[in-house]
Amino acid sequence: MKLHNYFRSSASFRVRIALALKGMAYDYVPVHIARGDHKLPAFTDMAVEGLVPLLELDDGTRLTQSMAIIEYLDEVQPAPALLPGGALARARVRALSQIVSCEIHPINNLRVLKYLVRELKVEEEAKNTWYRHWVRIGLEAFERQLAQQPASTYCCGETPTMADCCLVPQIFNGQRFNTDFSGLPRTMAAFEACMALPAFQQAQPSACPDAEA
Template structure:
């Protein structure tokens, strides 16, 4: 398999975690978002939407969108599972994952932040304040959801799930912008448990070949 991705992309990070959790080898193909490589014609042939990540499977099929890719990996390589065995558990984990991927991340991805600066003329501090506000608000919702679940090592249960694959990259990016995580007790406990797991360590940006310190 091949993974077109960018070391700092939250969506790419999610898929790298899933691949590492499942012990699946892949070819790492960097696409530098800040330099605009995702807008070049060559990448357009890989991803019509021009987004990362894109997974190319062994049959040559091109798959986009991190949640879809991770569910594909879970269906084709079911061990270890990223979703619980029961329908209610799967729905709860998907809800947590989508809370990050659909409620927090879209407001703060690179193209949104660029629009705030270039078109709406926000200065750096106001842009960062926007980022911190929406990340913090979203993670407070995540914390409320966890408070309704039984105590566990990770977000849901005692093994990493799709939810953790989404949570950890969001925390990483929140740290870059000095987001406050005070009071997010269960959320940060799940994050810290994940970061002790080898798969999360191997997938993190600092371990990527295109990492820029």
């Protein structure tokens, strides 16, 4: 398999975590989206959406959208499971995952931030305030959801799930923008527990071949 991705892309980071947790080998293919490489024909000819990540299977089949890729990986290699057994437990994991992937990330990804600056002429600090505001609002909702569940090491239980794959990259990106993480005890405890695991350490941006100093 080949994973076309960018080291700082949180969606790419999610998939790298999932692959690492499952011990699935892949070739790392960098696509520098900050430089605009995702808009070049070499990439858009493969990825009609022009977005990372893109997972290219051994037979040439190409999959896009991080959440779809993670669920695909969980179906073709069920262990270790990133979605738990039982419809209710799976729904809870998906809900947490979607707080990040559907509520926080879409209004704070790189193309949105660039549009704010380039097209709407938003000042740098105002852009950063925008970012921090929506990340904080989303993580507060994430924390409230965790508070309704039994105590656990990770987001949902004693093994990492798709929710953890989504949470960790969002915290990483939030740290870059000096987001306030105070008052989120369950959320940050899950993050710290994840970062103690080799799979999360191996998938983090600084461990990527295209990581910048």
